[in-house]
Amino acid sequence: MAVTNAAVKIPFEAPAPEKRARNRAATEQAILDAAKRLLAEEGFQNFGINAVARGAGCDKQLIYRYYGGLNGLVEAIGTDLGSWVADRIPDDTGGMFLLTYGDLMERLSMLFLDALRADPLMRRIVAWEVSESSEQVRRLSEARSKALAGWIERMRGSLVPPKGVDAQAVNAMIFAAIQHIVLASAVSDQCAGLALKNSKDWEKAAIALKRIVRGVYG
Amino acid sequence: MAVTNAAVKIPFEAPAPEKRARNRAATEQAILDAAKRLLAEEGFQNFGINAVARGAGCDKQLIYRYYGGLNGLVEAIGTDLGSWVADRIPDDTGGMFLLTYGDLMERLSMLFLDALRADPLMRRIVAWEVSESSEQVRRLSEARSKALAGWIERMRGSLVPPKGVDAQAVNAMIFAAIQHIVLASAVSDQCAGLALKNSKDWEKAAIALKRIVRGVYG
DNA sequence: CTTGCTAATCACCGATCGGTGACAGATTGG
DNA sequence: CCAATCTGTCACCGATCGGTGATTAGCAAG
Numbered sequence: 001m002a003v004t005n006a007a008v009k010i011p012f013e014a015p016a017p018e019k020r021a022r023n024r025a026a027t028e029q030a031i032l033d034a035a036k037r038l039l040a041e042e043g044f045q046n047f048g049i050n051a052v053a054r055g056a057g058c059d060k061q062l063i064y065r066y067y068g069g070l071n072g073l074v075e076a077i078g079t080d081l082g083s084w085v086a087d088r089i090p091d092d093t094g095g096m097f098l099l100t101y102g103d104l105m106e107r108l109s110m111l112f113l114d115a116l117r118a119d120p121l122m123r124r125i126v127a128w129e130v131s132e133s134s135e136q137v138r139r140l141s142e143a144r145s146k147a148l149a150g151w152i153e154r155m156r157g158s159l160v161p162p163k164g165v166d167a168q169a170v171n172a173m174i175f176a177a178i179q180h181i182v183l184a185s186a187v188s189d190q191c192a193g194l195a196l197k198n199s200k201d202w203e204k205a206a207i208a209l210k211r212i213v214r215g216v217y218g
Numbered sequence: 219m220a221v222t223n224a225a226v227k228i229p230f231e232a233p234a235p236e237k238r239a240r241n242r243a244a245t246e247q248a249i250l251d252a253a254k255r256l257l258a259e260e261g262f263q264n265f266g267i268n269a270v271a272r273g274a275g276c277d278k279q280l281i282y283r284y285y286g287g288l289n290g291l292v293e294a295i296g297t298d299l300g301s302w303v304a305d306r307i308p309d310d311t312g313g314m315f316l317l318t319y320g321d322l323m324e325r326l327s328m329l330f331l332d333a334l335r336a337d338p339l340m341r342r343i344v345a346w347e348v349s350e351s352s353e354q355v356r357r358l359s360e361a362r363s364k365a366l367a368g369w370i371e372r373m374r375g376s377l378v379p380p381k382g383v384d385a386q387a388v389n390a391m392i393f394a395a396i397q398h399i400v401l402a403s404a405v406s407d408q409c410a411g412l413a414l415k416n417s418k419d420w421e422k423a424a425i426a427l428k429r430i431v432r433g434v435y436g
Numbered sequence: 437c438t439t440g441c442t443a444a445t446c447a448c449c450g451a452t453c454g455g456t457g458a459c460a461g462a463t464t465g466g
Numbered sequence: 467c468c469a470a471t472c473t474g475t476c477a478c479c480g481a482t483c484g485g486t487g488a489t490t491a492g493c494a495a496g
Contacts (some may be wrong), residue, residue, distance in 0.1 A: 009273060022443055022492055045263075045350060049484060059445050064485075129402035131345045132263060141406060149411060169426035172412035176402065177395035183348040184394065188359060194390035208387035215433025240462060240473055269456060277475055282455075 001155050028066050031056045032080070037075050044137075045105060045127040074136045078143035080213035084122075085147035089115045091154060101161045102217035108155060109174055112148075113206065116182045123186055126179050148175075162217060170216050174209070243428040246284050247276045250298070253291050258339035262355075288320075292354045296361035302340075303365035307333045309372060319379045320435035324428050326373060327392055330366075331424065334400045341404055344397050380435060388434050392427070399423060 039047050051069055053060035067073040071185070076112035089111055098104045116122055129141045161167035185196035197202045252273035256360050267288055271278035285291040307329055316322045334340055340362070347359045379385035403414035413419045 016407050024443065027443080043349065048482095060484085061446090061486080062444065065443090123484090125347045127345075130259065130398065131349050133405040138406065145411060157480075165429065166422055169412055169422045170429060173399065173423070173426050173430055174396045175410045176397060176398035177391045178396035180348065180398035181391065182402075183398075187348060187351040188356065192390040192393045193363065194387055204268040204384055204387045205391070208384050208391050211383065211388060212391055212430055212434055216430055220474070242473065245473080268452075278454085279456085279476090283473090288454090349444095 002091055027056075027058055027062060029074065031058065031066065034078055036077060036080070040079070040125050042197075043124050044132070068102055072135055078140045081125075081143040082147045083152075085144070085151060086139070088119055088122075088152055091151070093155075098151070098157070098159065100218070101159045101167070102214055104156060104159050105171065105217055106172070106213045109178065109209050109213055110154060110206060113178050113182065113185055113209065116178065116186075117202075123183060127183055131170065163215060175211065178209070178214075242284070245274075245276060245280060249276065249281055249284065249291070250294055254339055256341050257295070261342050262349070289354055293357055295328070295356045299343075299358070299361040300365045300368075303362070303369060306337055306340075307369055309369070311373075313411070316377065317436070319377045319385070320432055322374060322377050323389065323392070323435055324431045326370060327396065327427050327431055330393065330426060331396050331400065331427065334396065335420075337402075338404075341401060345401055383434060388408060392431065395430075396427070 031052065035052045036058075038055045041122070049060045049063055052070075052073065053063055054179060056063075063069065063073060067076060093107065096103070098107060116126075125140055125144060127136050129144075141154055154207075181191045181194075181196065184191035189195065189197045194205065196205060231317065236268060243364055249270065252275075253265075253270045256273045257384055260269070267281055269277045270288075270291065271281060274281075281287065281291060285294060310323060314321070314325060334344075343362060346355050347362075399409045399412075399414065402409035407415045412423065416422060
């Protein structure tokens with residue numbers, strides 16, 4: 001055949017002279033890291049076997065071997081998510097005394113808002129959750145909400161919501177608002193006409209959020 | 219006889235004897251309808267030239283010719299969105315007297331919640347908005363928020379928010395909460411631990427929402 | 437050194453994607 | 467009647483996707 005040998009691909013091999021040694025554990029970690037990085041930076045849209053393998057600098061076959069495919073890999077990300085959450089959201093009260101349930105929810109709202117804003121991976125996962133109904137994302141979703149619920153329970157202590165208020169429903173609304181507003185800001189710097197660019201904008205959003213919390217819980 | 223003839227492809231030609239006549243306007247409409255249907259039913263993930271052409275029962279070439287590709291088609295959907303919103307969200311007060319800004323926002327919240335729940339296309343678009351930052355979705359987003367803002371302005375009448383409350387920020391939070399909770403319910407029947415399946419669940423959600431509105435606006 | 441095990445790579449598959457150029461059939465104007 | 471125009475169809479392109487079988491390369495025990 002007319003060999004076109006001159007057309008060989010030189011696939012950008014040079015600048016990574018650090019070849020990983022023959023080491024399964026390290027490769028597994030590299031794959032997992034690449035998956036998280038890719039999901040955080042590019043979103044779930046172009047998240048696939050080929051992309052992860054490229055990002056990890058290894059063959060996709062290894063993803064099948066070590067994780068059983070994308071599903072297993074996503075599951076592994078979910079497993080990671082628990083500690084991930086624990087690492088990124090403070091467990092303490094920030095030196096405040098949370099005397100009432102309103103104090104608590106105000107504090108939780110602010111912590112969650114800041115944590116989500118600072119965590120692209122978590123944002124992408126939330127966006128994924130509301131966009132697709134596959135088994136993959138269902139697992140991720142479960143891991144996330146479990147970690148979150150655990151965190152809230154830990155922070156709650158012995159505080160109880162006021163009588164006559166469906167705290168579960170109200171809190172779901174509050175967390176929903178935070179999630180949506182952070183997601184919207186990440187793609188368009190605004191939400192429902194409210195600018196969400198600089199820290200001044202966010203200060204307004206935070207005040208509004210506190211106002212809502214206090215309006216319900218006093 | 220060993221009829222190899224049986225192996226011929228019969229490409230499922232029969233059950234659609236209704237061939238569209240040679241008619242550009244009708245074809246354009248069929249494409250637009252197919253696009254909206256596809257987006258509403260399948261989501262933005264598998265929304266593409268090929269899928270739309272399949273759905274419209276015509277060649278994709280026509281989409282390029284009549285709409286200039288997917289971008290133009292999405293833009294056409296955006297243009298449609300104005301009347302779409304106007305058709306689906308009531309403009310009247312439902313026989314209520316909206317005496318205060320709180321009355322208004324409570325009513326708007328309920329209307330928006332119901333409308334979004336009943337409108338899969340709008341849901342998909344919102345999910346798209348928070349998942350991708352392309353020019354396509356930016357156009358859609360603008361059309362949607364414009365239609366929404368117009369609706370709110372129309373409903374507002376002469377009512378003004380109470381002093382000392384950043385109504386824009388608070389309302390953004392409320393609408394964000396509604397959008398996220400509806401999106402979440404559409405894929406997983408729950409949000410942040412709150413079940414959102416039957417009408418009883420939704421009644422609880424609605425009450426919580428009203429509570430929040432009343433907590434802020436009285 | 438040879439044998440085996442395993443990490444890792446390579447080559448290929450069919451399917452689908454977005455996109456384009458060429459062509460067929462109907463309609464219309466001269 | 468012919469030619470131009472418009473609607474619609476078809477075949478094909480390169481790229482990428484998820485997935486798999488065969489193969490190479492490094493390491494340790496015998």
